[in-house]
Amino acid sequence: MFDGGKKREIAIVREMVAAMNDHDADRVASLLGDNPRFVDSHGEWLEGRDDVIAATRRFLDMDRSFKLHIEHSTHHDGEVLLRGHVTSDQPAMATDTLWRARIKRGKVVYWQSYGSPNAPHLARMLKPTMETRQPA
Numbered sequence: 001m002f003d004g005g006k007k008r009e010i011a012i013v014r015e016m017v018a019a020m021n022d023h024d025a026d027r028v029a030s031l032l033g034d035n036p037r038f039v040d041s042h043g044e045w046l047e048g049r050d051d052v053i054a055a056t057r058r059f060l061d062m063d064r065s066f067k068l069h070i071e072h073s074t075h076h077d078g079e080v081l082l083r084g085h086v087t088s089d090q091p092a093m094a095t096d097t098l099w100r101a102r103i104k105r106g107k108v109v110y111w112q113s114y115g116s117p118n119a120p121h122l123a124r125m126l127k128p129t130m131e132t133r134q135p136a
Contacts (some may be wrong), residue, residue, distance in 0.1 A: 001080070005024060006075035007075075008078050008106075009103040010073050010075055010080050012031065012080075012103050012106060012107075012108065013073065013080040013082065013101045013103070013108070014070065014073065014106065015027075015031060016028065016031050016083075016101070016111070017068045017070055018046075018067075019031060020056075020060070020067075020068055021067045021104065023061075023064065023066075024059045025036070025056050025057040025060055028053070028056050028060075028129060029053045029056070030080060031107060031108050032049055032052060032053065032105075032107055032108050032109075033105065033107035033109035034049055034109075034110060035047065035048060035049060035102055035109070035124055036048075036049060036052045036108060036109050036110065036111070037057075037109070037110050038055070038109075038111045038112075038113075038123070039110075039111070039112035039123070040113055040119070040121060040122040040123045041097075041113050041115040041116065041117070041119040041122075042117075042121050042123070044122075044123035044124060045122060046123050046126065046127060047113060047124055051127075053127055055122075055123075055125075055126035055127070058117075059122065059126055063088055063090060063093070064089075065086045065087065065088055065089045066086065066087070066088045066089075066093065067083070067086065067088075068084060068086055068097075068099075069085050069086070069087065070082050070083070070084040071083055071085070072084070072129050078094075078102065079098070079100050079101065079102050079110075080100070080101045080102075080103065081100055082098065082099040082100075082101070083096075083097075083098055083136045084096075084097060084099075086115065089102045090120070092116065092119050092120055093115070093119060093120065095112050095115050095116040095119065096115075096116075097113055097114060097115040097116075098113075098115075099112065099113055099114070100112045100114070100115040101131045107136075
């Protein structure tokens with residue numbers, strides 16, 4: 001991938017962070033690919049556009065103070081890697097965190113958080129009608 005592609009992917013991920021920080025679920029939805037997977041800090045995940053969008057809406061409504069603060073971003077082996085911290089009214093969420101994202105055709109198709117082991121099981125909490133997948 002050319003350097004411009006890497007910069008574009010980092011910019012898309014930073015736009016996702018801005019949409020999350022603005023609590024703008026519609027903008028988050030516009031950045032998602034057809035079959036995204038969101039993985040929480042416990043390795044559990046939600047998958048599928050409709051389910052991820054529904055979970056994102058619930059999450060953004062449940063913690064109006066939630067914000068991602070990115071201190072460093074880089075592109076490595078086809079993934080955007082972020083380091084920073086979260087501010088939140090929920091103490092278990094307010095922690096230093098790493099994130100990993102994959103972009104395909106200009107859309108976010110994978111998002112994973114690596115926060116505190118004390119963080120809530122977000123995939124379980126936010127699951128819609130489908131079963132939340134758990135790591136093997």
